[in-house]
Every structure is written in structure tokens, then in C-alpha cells.
Amino acid sequence: MGADRRHTHRRTVRGAALLGSVAVLAGCASMPDSGDVSSVKASRQGDSQVRVYPVPPRDNAEPDEIVEGFLEAMTGDDPDFATARQYLTKQAARTWKPEERTTVLSAAPVPQQSGPVRQEHGVPGDPQTLLYRLSGQKVATVDDRHAYQPVGSITYSESLQLVQQRSADGKQKEWRIDVLPQGLVLGESDFQRNYRSVNKYYFASGKPWVVADPVYIRKRQDPVTKMDSLTQTVKALLEGPTNWLKPAVDTRFPAGTELKKDTTALTTDDRNTLKVPLNEKANNVDREQCRKMAAQVLFTVGDLASTRVEQVELQRADGRSLCVLGEDQRSDFMADPTPGLRETPxxxxxxxxxxxxxxxxxxxxxxxxxxxxxxxxxxxxxxxxxxxxxxxxxxxxxxxxxxxxxxxxxxxxxxxxxxxxxxxxxxxxxxxxxxxxxxxxxxxxxxxxxxxxxxxxxxxxxxxxxxxxxxxxxxxxxxxxxxxxxxxxxxxxxxxxxxxxxxxxxxxxxxxxxxxxxxxxxxxxxxxxxxxxxxxxxxxxxxxxxxxxxxxxxxxxxxxxxxxxxxxxxxxxxxxxxxxxxxxxxxxxxxxxxxxxxxxxxxxxxxxxxxxxxxxxxxx
CATH class of the missing domain: 2.120.10.30 (TolB, C-terminal domain)
Incomplete structure (x- = not known):
């Protein structure tokens, strides 16, 4: 059923469509000949074929259901995390920014009620505020520039605060989350299912060759930007290098260059040419600078498009062509331009x-x-x-x-x-x-x-x-x-x-x-x-x-x-x-x-x- 969370004492709050069963295995191998056997919390392996459709809270849902439902809704793909926001108060829904960061835990966060807290200035008879502690082992974070940062395995502990608010018809009160950590909190398998690693490319400072800058983007449509994975990747490229790599590389895109407004899907034509519409900041670049900009895109989308990208065409804001760069010119921008496969160690x-x-x-x-x-x-x-x-x-x-x-x-x-x-x-x-x-x-x-x-x-x-x-x-x-x-x-x-x-x-x-x-x-x-x-x-x-x-x-x-x-x-x-x-x-x-x-x-x-x-x- 999608999540790596296993609770049999409550109703299922999330539906999932199982579109395939291709197992994604960790990138390692060995035949163990020593070491103890220990039990671990089961966690479904990340599977790009699995789609998760979160379910909104039911009427009169208990606090446990609200917390569990919200945690599972964070693993879904619905636009702007609309379902997840239904588990929040109106104020919390407005201020929650899931795109700000992603915290990756070794397994799904474990919620535990830590007891009621009385409001300091509450009116007699008002409901108590409930606190739920989220715990787990944090293994990595992904920042707003899509950069992955491993942290080993450290204890994660954050809180959700629940209060009651009037239902839509005003006849009853329902539990909702009003205080929560910013960003997403995902178990490692849900992270692997939803995200993929891609390389952006920038130029080594003072040199004519490109350098890979790995980041993580959504495998399918990004819930916040509504962009497909190819467009997300180009957008991430235009945003500039990750903070760690930035001091050693340069981008050839002029400051402020973005995709043309409302661009959410980039596709190739029948000649395998990817056309990239840019805003007016790129209108006046010369041909050599444009070639280098196109090279950054060509290398970046090299292994992403479902149809092979053989050419990249950058376009001005009015749709006119800026320049075109083909696969046959990749070697012009490589540190080692030697053609052919070296397989002689x-x-x-x-x-x-x-x-x-x-x-x-x-x-x-x-x-x-x-x-x-x-x-x-x-x-x-x-x-x-x-x-x-x-x-x-x-x-x-x-x-x-x-x-x-x-x-x-x-x-x-x-x-x-x-x-x-x-x-x-x-x-x-x-x-x-x-x-x-x-x-x-x-x-x-x-x-x-x-x-x-x-x-x-x-x-x-x-x-x-x-x-x-x-x-x-x-x-x-x-x-x-x-x-x-x-x-x-x-x-x-x-x-x-x-x-x-x-x-x-x-x-x-x-x-x-x-x-x-x-x-x-x-x-x-x-x-x-x-x-x-x-x-x-x-x-x-x-x-x-x-x-x-x-x-x-x-x-x-x-x-x-x-x-x-x-x-x-x-x-x-x-x-x-x-x-x-x-x-x-x-x-x-x-x-x-x-x-x-x-x-x-x-x-x-x-x-x-x-x-x-x-x-x-x-x-x-």
C-alpha cells in the first residue's frame, strides 16, 4: 500500500496504485560470511512504477488518524500537496513550504503522542492541544537547491501540534495540525520512489570544460511547480550550481535567466531536438556564449529524456532561435575530448x-x-x-x-x-x-x-x-x-x-x-x-x-x-x-x-x- 509504514490497528488512509513490481536494489553486493542477524523496520524498496494517491481526512477523524494521514500524504504526488494540506489548519496550510527542504530518514517517521498540553489562556471547556513526537534516524537532507547531504545516522526528533477547528459546515470541531516542521519528512524508500539523481553541468572556473553537479529532482511531476522531470532539471540548471560547488565553477547563463513563464513541459521534436524557451535575460548573448549555454543543457539532459536528445535549441523570449548545439559537438566541452571507449587498464x-x-x-x-x-x-x-x-x-x-x-x-x-x-x-x-x-x-x-x-x-x-x-x-x-x-x-x-x-x-x-x-x-x-x-x-x-x-x-x-x-x-x-x-x-x-x-x-x-x-x- 505505498508507504513504508506498517500499522494494522487503524484504517488505511492512503490508496496506492501498483503499476509495476520492479525492485530497486541498493548499489552494493557481497556474500556475508560474518556479522549478526538483526531485525529492522520493514521498508518497501523505492519503486518508480508505484504511484501513491493520498486520501483526505475523513469526518471526525481521531488525532492518530490525522497524524498518520498527513505523514502518508507527504509521500504522494498530488498538485501542491493539496491533500496533505487538508490535514492542517488554514494558517498552517498557508505557511507550510514543502519545497523548502526534504529530510530523509532511514524509515518512515514514527509518531507518538506525548500528551495533552493545556492552552495558557484557554477558555474553560476548550479542548486541549495535543503534541505528537516524530522520531527516527536521519540519514540525509535535500535543500531548496536540490542538493543531497548525507549525515550518517543521527537521531531525528520533531513535533506536530494538533488543535481542533470548526468543520466546513460549522457544526462540529475536527482535529487538525497547526504546528509542524517545514519541508517534507520521508522514509528512505519513499524518497527513492519519488526522487531521482541527475547531473547538472557547469564550467570549471576559467576552463572550457564542464563539471557535473548532482542534484535530486522529482521522478514525475513536481507537486509545487507542476513541471515534469525534464523541465525540473533544466530549471534547476538555470538556478545555478549547488552551494558546495559554486566557488569552483561558472555558469554561462546571464544572471536572471529562467524558463519562459508558464513552461511546465519540454519535449523533443521529430529530429530529437529539445527546444528550450528562455526569458528576455538571454536575448542578447553572442553566439559563443550561447553555444556554451546550450552545452550546459545538452550535458544536463543527456540521460533524462525518454526520446534521445541529439540537439538543443535555445530560444529567445519571442520564440526566435538563439543557437543550436548537437551531440557531435560534445567533445568541445569535455576535459578529456579523446574519442572512443578506453577499456585497457x-x-x-x-x-x-x-x-x-x-x-x-x-x-x-x-x-x-x-x-x-x-x-x-x-x-x-x-x-x-x-x-x-x-x-x-x-x-x-x-x-x-x-x-x-x-x-x-x-x-x-x-x-x-x-x-x-x-x-x-x-x-x-x-x-x-x-x-x-x-x-x-x-x-x-x-x-x-x-x-x-x-x-x-x-x-x-x-x-x-x-x-x-x-x-x-x-x-x-x-x-x-x-x-x-x-x-x-x-x-x-x-x-x-x-x-x-x-x-x-x-x-x-x-x-x-x-x-x-x-x-x-x-x-x-x-x-x-x-x-x-x-x-x-x-x-x-x-x-x-x-x-x-x-x-x-x-x-x-x-x-x-x-x-x-x-x-x-x-x-x-x-x-x-x-x-x-x-x-x-x-x-x-x-x-x-x-x-x-x-x-x-x-x-x-x-x-x-x-x-x-x-x-x-x-x-x-
Whole structure:
């Protein structure tokens, strides 16, 4: 019956239409071999095929029914939450703003009457005010800019206050809610059923390529704006980037640009062209600016429309065309414009040489050592990062002491180290390196006496020390992975024996002839995971993570960069040490396990590739 609330002692206050039964599973997989079995409150998995039709309060409804009915009506889709407002007093209905925020609980909120409260200035014989406490475990919030923010699992406690007001015919009094929290309060399964994650796209500050900015929008019509999901997404794009990403990106839309008034549905024509009518603020942009505006829309709606969007046409307020941009021009706005699918990961073989796994028949894979000192030469490497153009690689060697960059396309001598750590033991020396789309190389020196995050511009020269206000004596960088756009960095950080996953924002400033780079405003990505062992970028706003939740077993799972769980399923894999993914989500996952290097291609299970090897990586 729709909600994840189960109460058999009361009448059903909500009707639901079950239009399908496709189960949406969490984006993780493992075969549990330890941990206790514990009972949890049942919660229907989010199902986009299920539609919920809330029911208004019946005459003379008891207070319990009013509270339960309102909580369930919040999970519905009726315009402007009209049914939910019927459970409120007239004043509360006018001031309640469901669009202000959404609070996501692990399960539906549990209401409990906390007793009557007498009115301070009540007239003798007036009814008492009733208070209901709402409780649960809060796991996330979504703000008015549609940004998802995980909070782990913290106690949620708010109140609803009920009073009696005259019925419409004035003959009797009925219970209604007159004090309530702003926004929506939903169980996690109802949130998954009603909302979907989409990427908005903005330009990296000072650069011609786009950056993904994930947000959540309604899967179907938005009850407040009456917009379908495609139109909601374009509207969210025009509103600007989320507060977290805003300092590092730019929008090419002029300030005040909105959809033309009363636009609630955008559709494609018979040529798969999406026409986007804008208000007068965009009337006078030049062609190049318009192309960039259209690129933002093209990337944003890329996976949303039921019919493929092959072109975007932006229109002036009077309906005339501003510009048209097609799919064939997407590469003009990408940090890595290299065409084709990269499905040839690299790894360090059993002898300490950098090798490439060439694609072959279904299960046969032919490893090949790269050219140059890291493959054909005498040097032994421990961890590596291959530049995104696949011409050079960076390697850490000598028990984590040195970082070198060399060609992997031609034979050259072993170059001098670019970075040398003074850490006393290997664990306190250099992390595995990572390249961004600017061809800059990143590495962490974990020497407790001088912990640093370092950047080598162009992969050469003197390293620049990155400003890291969060890096102190208690924090250690276990692993770093920089996004292709160079705006975000995934960090595995350990503190007090616990290793957690964070996303940091990369900010760059030019002061005179010097550049200052900072990694700031770290956000927890997987707060409900007890430990994280490995991480890799797996798309513009998705990570593949190896870790485990408290009391659980090790899992390989997808996580969105905003901390929300992905619905994609990864088959279980035992004894994994590291995982790697390509920025192109079509490329197979690779992992280092006790059985060597293994690969996961679409539609099949994990397959062995080579018997012995470590440090699997894709370019980046």
C-alpha cells in the first residue's frame, strides 16, 4: 500500500496504485560470511512504477488518524500537496513550504503522542492541544537547491501540534495540525520512489570544460511547480550550481535567466531536438556564449529524456532561435575530448613492472608491459598513475620514497625523482599519485613531520604545496583520486584508526605570476561506512568504493559524489584489495584480489585476467 509504514490497528488512509513490481536494489553486493542477524523496520524498496494517491481526512477523524494521514500524504504526488494540506489548519496550510527542504530518514517517521498540553489562556471547556513526537534516524537532507547531504545516522526528533477547528459546515470541531516542521519528512524508500539523481553541468572556473553537479529532482511531476522531470532539471540548471560547488565553477547563463513563464513541459521534436524557451535575460548573448549555454543543457539532459536528445535549441523570449548545439559537438566541452571507449587498464605485475591489459576475446586478456623505464627498464614500481593522454606515467618506488614521471610510449632513461619523501617507514611516505584533466599530477607526502598534499603542474617541475586547512597531525591521507575535470578530489582519510571517504573542492587562484591551489570544504561521502579501503572515479559524479559498514562485510559498491547510494548492482567479490574504474561508465571495472587482477564486464560476473598483480588503474 505505498508507504513504508506498517500499522494494522487503524484504517488505511492512503490508496496506492501498483503499476509495476520492479525492485530497486541498493548499489552494493557481497556474500556475508560474518556479522549478526538483526531485525529492522520493514521498508518497501523505492519503486518508480508505484504511484501513491493520498486520501483526505475523513469526518471526525481521531488525532492518530490525522497524524498518520498527513505523514502518508507527504509521500504522494498530488498538485501542491493539496491533500496533505487538508490535514492542517488554514494558517498552517498557508505557511507550510514543502519545497523548502526534504529530510530523509532511514524509515518512515514514527509518531507518538506525548500528551495533552493545556492552552495558557484557554477558555474553560476548550479542548486541549495535543503534541505528537516524530522520531527516527536521519540519514540525509535535500535543500531548496536540490542538493543531497548525507549525515550518517543521527537521531531525528520533531513535533506536530494538533488543535481542533470548526468543520466546513460549522457544526462540529475536527482535529487538525497547526504546528509542524517545514519541508517534507520521508522514509528512505519513499524518497527513492519519488526522487531521482541527475547531473547538472557547469564550467570549471576559467576552463572550457564542464563539471557535473548532482542534484535530486522529482521522478514525475513536481507537486509545487507542476513541471515534469525534464523541465525540473533544466530549471534547476538555470538556478545555478549547488552551494558546495559554486566557488569552483561558472555558469554561462546571464544572471536572471529562467524558463519562459508558464513552461511546465519540454519535449523533443521529430529530429530529437529539445527546444528550450528562455526569458528576455538571454536575448542578447553572442553566439559563443550561447553555444556554451546550450552545452550546459545538452550535458544536463543527456540521460533524462525518454526520446534521445541529439540537439538543443535555445530560444529567445519571442520564440526566435538563439543557437543550436548537437551531440557531435560534445567533445568541445569535455576535459578529456579523446574519442572512443578506453577499456585497457594498467597494473603492476609480479616483478614490479607497469603493464597494460589489452582487450581480447571474452575471457582471454593479453598483458603487455609498457615501453620506457617503468615497463622495459630496470626500475621497479609500487603504485602508478597513467596520464589521461596515455603518453606518460607517474610511479612511486623505493618503498614509497620517490616519485618519477616517464614516457610509456618510448624507451628513455630513468629520470630523476620529482618528489622525495623523508618519512621513516614506507607507510609514512608517498601515496599513489593521480592525474587530473589539466595534466597536473597530485601526490600526498605522509611524513608525520611534514604532511603535505603536492601538485606538479604538467607533471613536471617543482611541486606546489596545496593549501589543506583540514590536514593536521591527526589526519593522514591514505589515498587520493582527482576527477577528470580537476575540480573535485576524492580522499581516503584516516583518523584515530578509522578510514573514511571525503570529497574536497579544488580552488585555484593566480597571485601575480604564482598559482595558489587549495583543497577545501571536505564533505563526507559514505558516512555510514565503517571503513573504506579503496576508491576510484567511475563517471562524472560517481565513485566505486571498496569498504564495509559497521558490523558488515566488505563490499564493492557505487556511491554518488554527493553521498547518496547508486542503484547499480556490483556482484560480490572476495578478498579484494583495490578497485579501479574508468571515467567512461561503459568500461569494465577491474580489481586486485587474492586471485590476481580480475575484471567485471557488463552482464557477466568477475573474470580472472592475470594471476598475480597489484595497483590496477585506468588513466587518471
Amino acid at each position: 594498467y597494473y603492476v605485475d609480479a616483478t614490479g613492472k607497469l603493464a597494460q591489459l589489452l582487450p581480447g576475446p571474452k575471457e582471454a586478456v593479453e598483458p603487455r608491459r609498457v615501453y620506457g623505464p617503468f615497463g622495459d627498464g630496470a626500475a621497479k614500481v609500487e603504485t602508478v598513475a597513467v596520464a589521461r593522454d596515455e603518453k606518460h606515467a607517474a610511479a612511486v618506488s623505493q618503498n614509497g620514497r620517490t616519485l618519477r614521471v616517464a614516457s610509456i610510449q618510448s624507451d628513455t632513461d630513468l629520470p630523476e625523482p620529482l618528489v622525495t619523501s623523508r618519512g621513516a617507514v614506507p607507510a609514512n611516505r608517498l601515496s599513489a599519485p593521480s592525474w587530473d584533466g589539466r595534466n597536473d599530477l597530485w601526490v600526498a607526502d605522509r611524513d608525520p613531520a611534514d604532511p603535505r598534499l603536492l601538485l606538479l603542474q604538467g607533471g613536471s617541475g617543482k611541486p606546489l604545496t596545496v593549501t589543506t586547512p583540514w590536514l593536521d597531525d591527526d589526519v593522514r591521507v591514505e589515498e587520493l583520486r582527482v576527477s577528470e575535470d580537476g575540480v573535485r578530489i576524492a580522499l581516503r582519510l584516516s583518523r584515530n584508526g578509522k578510514t573514511t571517504l571525503h570529497i574536497g573542492r579544488v580552488e585555484r587562484q593566480t597571485v601575480g605570476d604564482r598559482q595558489k591551489v587549495s583543497v577545501v570544504d571536505l564533505q563526507s561521502v559514505a558516512p555510514r561506512m565503517e571503513s573504506v579501503t579503496s576508491v576510484s572515479w567511475a563517471g562524472p559524479s560517481r565513485l566505486v568504493v571498496l569498504g564495509k559498514q559497521a558490523g558488515g562485510v566488505q563490499q564493492v559498491r557505487y556511491v554518488q559524489t554527493d553521498g547518496s547510494a547508486s542503484a547499480a548492482v556490483i556482484p560480490g567479490l572476495n578478498q579484494v584489495k583495490a578497485v579501479a574504474a574508468a571515467n567512461d561508465e561503459r568500461a569494465p571495472l577491474v580489481a586486485a584480489a587474492d586471485d590476481g587482477i580480475v575484471r567485471l564486464q557488463s552482464g557477466v560476473n568477475w573474470q580472472p585476467m592475470v594471476e598475480k598483480g597489484t595497483s590496477p588503474v585506468y588513466p587518471g
